[in-house]
Amino acid sequence: MIAKVVLNNKEQNIDQIFDYQVPESLQSKLSVGMRVKVPFGFRNNAVEGIVVELAQSSEFKKLKPIKQILGNEPVCLEKILKLCLWISKKYFCSLYQAIRLATPPGMTLGIDEKTAKFVSLAIDTETAFTIKEELRAKGAVARARILEALIMNDNMPLAKLVKERGGSYEAVRGLQKSGYVTVEIQQVVRKAYDEEKYEKTTAYTPTDEQKVIIEHLYDAIENEKKERILLRGVTGSGKTEVFLQAIERVIEKGKNAIMLVPEISLTPQMVQRFVGRFGNRVAVIHSALSTGERFDQWNKIKKGEVRVVVGARSAIFSPMGNIGIIILDEEHENSYKSETAPRYHAIDVAEKIADDENAILLLASATPSVTEYYKAKNGEYTLFEMTKRYNESAMPQVDIVDMRGELFENKNRSPLSLKLQSEIQKNLDRGEKTILFLNRRGYSTFVSCRECGEVINCPECSIAMTYHKKKDSLSCHYCGYTIQNVTECPACGSKYVKYFGTGTQKIEEELKRLFPGAGVLRMDADTTSKKGGHEKILDEFRKKGEDILLGTQMVTKGLDFHEVTLVGVLAADTSLAVDDFRANERSFSLFTQVCGRAGRGERAGRAIIQTYQPYNTTIKYAKNHDYTAFYENEIIQRKRLNYPPFCDIIYIMVTGEDEAEVSACADGIGDEIKRYVQSNNNILSVLGPGPAPIEKIRNNYRYRILLKCKSQDNVQELLTSIYENHEKSRKKVFLSIDTNPVNMF
Ligand code: ADP
Ligand code: ZN
Numbered sequence: 001m002i003a004k005v006v007l008n009n010k011e012q013n014i015d016q017i018f019d020y021q022v023p024e025s026l027q028s029k030l031s032v033g034m035r036v037k038v039p040f041g042f043r044n045n046a047v048e049g050i051v052v053e054l055a056q057s058s059e060f061k062k063l064k065p066i067k068q069i070l071g072n073e074p075v076c077l078e079k080i081l082k083l084c085l086w087i088s089k090k091y092f093c094s095l096y097q098a099i100r101l102a103t104p105p106g107m108t109l110g111i112d113e114k115t116a117k118f119v120s121l122a123i124d125t126e127t128a129f130t131i132k133e134e135l136r137a138k139g140a141v142a143r144a145r146i147l148e149a150l151i152m153n154d155n156m157p158l159a160k161l162v163k164e165r166g167g168s169y170e171a172v173r174g175l176q177k178s179g180y181v182t183v184e185i186q187q188v189v190r191k192a193y194d195e196e197k198y199e200k201t202t203a204y205t206p207t208d209e210q211k212v213i214i215e216h217l218y219d220a221i222e223n224e225k226k227e228r229i230l231l232r233g234v235t236g237s238g239k240t241e242v243f244l245q246a247i248e249r250v251i252e253k254g255k256n257a258i259m260l261v262p263e264i265s266l267t268p269q270m271v272q273r274f275v276g277r278f279g280n281r282v283a284v285i286h287s288a289l290s291t292g293e294r295f296d297q298w299n300k301i302k303k304g305e306v307r308v309v310v311g312a313r314s315a316i317f318s319p320m321g322n323i324g325i326i327i328l329d330e331e332h333e334n335s336y337k338s339e340t341a342p343r344y345h346a347i348d349v350a351e352k353i354a355d356d357e358n359a360i361l362l363l364a365s366a367t368p369s370v371t372e373y374y375k376a377k378n379g380e381y382t383l384f385e386m387t388k389r390y391n392e393s394a395m396p397q398v399d400i401v402d403m404r405g406e407l408f409e410n411k412n413r414s415p416l417s418l419k420l421q422s423e424i425q426k427n428l429d430r431g432e433k434t435i436l437f438l439n440r441r442g443y444s445t446f447v448s449c450r451e452c453g454e455v456i457n458c459p460e461c462s463i464a465m466t467y468h469k470k471k472d473s474l475s476c477h478y479c480g481y482t483i484q485n486v487t488e489c490p491a492c493g494s495k496y497v498k499y500f501g502t503g504t505q506k507i508e509e510e511l512k513r514l515f516p517g518a519g520v521l522r523m524d525a526d527t528t529s530k531k532g533g534h535e536k537i538l539d540e541f542r543k544k545g546e547d548i549l550l551g552t553q554m555v556t557k558g559l560d561f562h563e564v565t566l567v568g569v570l571a572a573d574t575s576l577a578v579d580d581f582r583a584n585e586r587s588f589s590l591f592t593q594v595c596g597r598a599g600r601g602e603r604a605g606r607a608i609i610q611t612y613q614p615y616n617t618t619i620k621y622a623k624n625h626d627y628t629a630f631y632e633n634e635i636i637q638r639k640r641l642n643y644p645p646f647c648d649i650i651y652i653m654v655t656g657e658d659e660a661e662v663s664a665c666a667d668g669i670g671d672e673i674k675r676y677v678q679s680n681n682n683i684l685s686v687l688g689p690g691p692a693p694i695e696k697i698r699n700n701y702r703y704r705i706l707l708k709c710k711s712q713d714n715v716q717e718l719l720t721s722i723y724e725n726h727e728k729s730r731k732k733v734f735l736s737i738d739t740n741p742v743n744m745f
């Protein structure tokens with residue numbers, strides 16, 4: 001018997017699949033998807049791999065034998081392996097990178113020292129994986145090894161990392177400084193959910209709007225139709241109730257369900273609704289779980305002990321059999337797209353799985369992405385719309401405040417308009433709660449010289465550093481590099497260095513000044529950096545006496561507080577000004593989401609949008625809660641400018657420490673594309689090669705090429721050839737190919 005084994009080789013992105021002979025003694029135990037140890041290289045080092053195929057014969061002679069089988073069961077189902085193969089081809093990554101997404105995290109820690117220092121990842125495992133590869137390529141072996149161990153185990157004793165995993169104390173400190181890991185005395189172990197705690201719920205009698213779609217779903221489930229459905233329903237229209245009833249019917253038919261929600265919406269409130277309805281038949285997968293818990297959940301799914309998986313993006317790879325329905329709530333969310341290899345979009349993967357399994361695919365959102373809505377309009381999805389809140393409570397009244405008038409007419413220099421101030425005061429008087437949203441993106445405080453204009457940039461990344469008042473320090477949001485704030489301009493020596501912009505800290509101070517008695521909570525990356533920080537703040541906000549919640553993007557989603565009757569958008573312009581063709585789409589969705597936080601209870605809600613461009617059409621449509629008008633206007637612009645859904649944008653990025661090498665590599669790829677364009681009209685336009693908008697991150701230069709093409713499928717062959725040629729060349733330059741990326745910096 002022959003086994004084809006994909007090796008766990010971190011040095012390269014290209015797959016190494018080798019044939020091994022299966023010794024007689026292992027033949028009855030071995031199956032596809034199992035982990036094995038095999039000898040590799042002329043030194044026959046033991047290397048780990050996963051069996052991807054079993055065969056009777058091999059075209060090669062003199063095969064080495066498999067050394068050992070690891071574990072008793074496959075870690076990857078055969079159908080998932082096939083999916084991974086598809087992923088690796090479509091998204092230009094190695095099969096092993098794809099398999100890593102679909103296999104459980106490390107098994108056991110094997111140690112329990114109660115007072116020992118534990119090291120854990122401070123970044124998500126996918127990012128860690130990419131950073132690890134970069135470190136390894138740079139020769140930073142100790143740091144790479146530590147990340148590697150943590151990716152598999154997520155949380156490990158410091159001593160063990162150093163003694164058994166080839167790390168060093170210095171390397172751990174380095175990683176800690178960069179913000180990649182945290183070192184704590186105890187390990188945090190959290191249960192996925194506490195079933196006892198949740199109240200049992202039963203299905204509600206559907207509203208008229210719900211009834212239409214539920215009956216359609218019942219019919220599709222009954223007749224095992226594979227169908228793609230897009231549900232647009234305003235917030236509070238009862239979409240989740242529709243999901244619950246559809247899943248219930250799927251379970252009755254003996255099938256299973258996968259329910260994806262954006263990580264940020266995966267709150268205890270959300271989980272409660274599923275566990276409340278389906279009890280212990282639910283597995284929950286989220287990033288705050290300990291490794292052990294995550295592994296338990298994964299195992300429960302694999303053994304067929306649960307019928308519903310609720311989780312964020314990567315839960316789409318759950319080892320769930322017999323899938324009847326896949327649901328993606330808030331399908332327009334960016335977090336469904338992975339920004340690190342494999343650079344997949346959960347909708348594409350869900351489509352593929354639903355196709356293979358003959359399952360229903362249900363996408364839902366209050367503000368569908370323009371691309372998916374366009375598809376629905378063109379018959380690729382069956383479209384359903386729910387336009388009323390389930391309790392018929394009115395959508396909030398939205399007012400637009402022209403901030404230009406604030407300065408000139410009202411002589412008000414505060415970032416809070418007089419109108420907003422007076423509304424906040426009304427809420428305080430009535431004991432009602434307020435949410436204030438500040439879009440941080442591109443609006444954080446940076447320090448610059450008033451004499452010569454020099455902006456203090458991170459020395460390792462070509463972007464401005466952010467000022468933190470509390471510590472009077474400057475830090476880089478890309479690499480975590482932090483310095484004491486400067487008092488003198490490094491360029492001209494002037495003492496007039498000042499910080500610009502308005503951050504959440506500054507607004508918090510302003511609120512305390514204007515409303516001395518009010519309880520103000522701030523929620524942003526700084527105040528939620530610890531595990532569970534996010535929930536803690538929300539729990540606080542639920543209390544009496546906490547009147548105002550001020551925050552970044554985090555306050556826009558999923559919060560369902562009936563006492564909130566006022567929402568303020570402090571700087572609508574920042575999201576509109578972003579240099580990306582999706583700026584309008586994102587802004588519309590953002591305004592709709594955040595305004596939708598108001599008036600979810602008995603009392604009517606109101607919202608105030610502060611802007612310097614009060615006649616902006618996106619703001620106007622958001623004020624009127626008019627998605628359709630927004631869409632009709634936007635799709636015309638997309639067509640005129642030839643943007644998705646009318647094309648695919650392929651973002652080819654080359655990075656590395658040596659700028660000459662990076663630029664040469666990008667030029668080489670550029671030439672290949674030029675040759676292709678001469679004989680072929682699949683590519684609509686080419687931008688670059690040239691430096692990316694952010695030219696350097698973590699001391700790595702970044703060059704890019706942007707392609708617009710009718711669809712990725714048309715140029716797949718070209719891209720595959722670019723990818724494979726690059727990976728085979730073993731350059732010290734990294735290549736990534738990303739289709740319709742969420743960020744193009
Ligand atoms: P969405 O997911 O569209 O924001 P939800 O499903 O969360 O809406 O519904 C909003 C609220 O209305 C929830 O508290 C939910 O329990 C309740 N609800 C939804 N449908 C019904 C119904 N048919 N009868 C009674 N309450 C309902
Ligand atoms: Zn200066």
Ligand code: ZN
Pocket residue numbers: 458459460461476477478479480481698
């Ligand atoms: Zn930096």
